[in-house]
Amino acid sequence: MSIVDQNLPQTISQLTDLIDDLPDGPQRDELIRQQRVLGRQLQTLINRNVREDTSRYLAATAALEKTNAALVSARADIRKVAETITAVAQAVEAIAALAASL
Helix, strand or coil: CCCHHHHHHHHHHHHHHHHHHCCCCHHHHHHHHHHHHHHHHHHHHHHCCCCCCCHHHHHHHHHHHHHHHHHHHHHHCHHHHHHHHHHHHHHHHHHHHHHHCC
8 A cells, every 4th residue: 555655745746737737727726726735734744743554544545546546537538627626625635634633
């Protein structure tokens, strides 16, 4: 299983790639907002000591893996952006819960 400290930067990177592919508009704006939130949450995680054996850590890892797959899919088929926004939102929530539990 992958770990959060590998998946979160990958998610942010793939999110950046998708944002670059999209024209200006509300979907792109929402992804940019979510990217900023993830960036701040990444910094929170870096600044704290994260235990890897908690249910929140495992949930965050799973959410990031799902999001990474959705981002790759959306880049291949731009019609999947709405699904990707939902997956990113779920990852944002899981990372927020993990960060709040520290």
